[in-house]
Amino acid sequence: MSEREAFELTPKGENFSRWFDEVLFKAEILDERYPVKGMYVWLPFGYELMENVMNVMERLMRQTGHKRVYFPGVVPEGVLSREFRFIKGFEDSIYWITRLGKQEIREKLALRPTSEAIMYEVLNRWITSYKDLPLRIYQIVPVYRYETKATRPMLRVREIVFFKEGHTFHATYEDAVKQVELEVWIYKKFYEELLVPYVVVKTTPWDTFPGAKYNYDLITIMPDGKALELGSAINFGDLFARTYGLEYMDENGQKRNVNTTSFGISERSLAALIAIHGDDRGLKLPPKLAPIQIVVVPIPSKGYEEKVLEYAKEVYNALAGDYRVELDDTDERPGYKFFKWEMKGVPVRIEVGRKEYEERTLTLFRRDKMERSLVPFDDLGSRIESLFGEIEEEMRRQTREYFEKRTVHAETVEEIRENVGEKIVSFPWCGLEECGHEVEEEIGYGILGYEENALEGRGEKCVICGREAKHRAWIGRSY
């Protein structure tokens, strides 16, 4: 493909993987040419977009009483190896620092794979009394995991660049339970704002971190029919209390174990947003998140070059205080600019030519529906406001439609089999481990999780044993 097609993509429906890689590069989100597998360069446009996404998250974190912190990015082997996950094969995915300059190191240092061990090592000194609890902290940092499977830009990486990890500490198990509910609430709000559809599931006991009490995952479905994990919230109970000495003294002077939770999301959230809303022309961004919300494109014609440009500047100035606007007065032809800004997902384009100048009107173009409309200059402010609302509403509608098309509820193993692969499939499950394993064996994929008690009182029967099924389980291909 030549650069003539700099703003052309492999059709999304034809080859989603290729489309996704191309759109990341051509919309200037990532430069994928860095010579370390699974690590990519974030370009200014992509970084700004990701910042806008993370700002949504940070606002929610602040609203719910979480404080941002920073803990170091390396951890000594001795500290890390106390973590139970380390023993469970976690070790294979760690990047180790084994030399310092020319010298072999005495104790290996790991590049942060996640921060429980790093934080708990210090927190056992922060927390001594019930008055120190609850404690809610988070950080947004890169984490390193040596993925052995094939890496994919933004979806399966060895350096997760924007890992928002929350860690909380509570006096009682009940408080930790409530906290996890809050964490799920935060993630729901977050993905609603991103216009990304999701299901909240509890992971099956055989798929939960060993030792953790339980674990909720948010999952979505990608255009290729594969489920993508978008975030998780884990209740560790007092599992870590013993290994890291996390204890506090209660009102009666009794020593008690601290209960902990963790919850995390990453740039996969942006990957889902891009994958679900993008089309064959490129990104399609919600107005609230777009780094550039409006682009003004002057269309000069002979004898009117300066007047048109002046008018375009007037439009720009009228909007610049309230919106993220860009005036594209580069020396390219209009068609080129149209393709370029459509690739980058700019929600609204304002075209200003001789006609608009003479009539004192503006041509508004909306990216989501690829439609134009003509408005008087004086109506601009109110029209943009309502247009943003309409765009978001339309994108929300498309989100629902998208999700309904790719999911289905089955009532028998046969129905699951017919739909799985193309869709992710929900089905009634009694909750017994034997029945779960049998479905997995019959279908050939793992259970993604289940919506607890979602089918209570509905009279649906477990697809395996036929007993009453309270839970709606989900199964399908996954990333």
Added chain:
RNA sequence: GGGGCCGUGGUCUAGCUUGGUAGGAUGCCGGCCUUGGGAGCCGGAGGUCCCGGGUUCAAAUCCCGGCGGCCCCA
């Protein structure tokens, strides 16, 4: 985890079978002419042919190893 494909200026590629001057398009820079959905013309710059080793008088081309990328299946 299993199988397959691939790596040549920024980008896309020809050349590889049959070893012998790296060619094109696009993009980039300068100029002219233009501008309502990827304009055109003239001039110019830009290359460790992924890396390392081997075979050979001679390697982009053949062989081995590594690194990187993609696809399909689990």
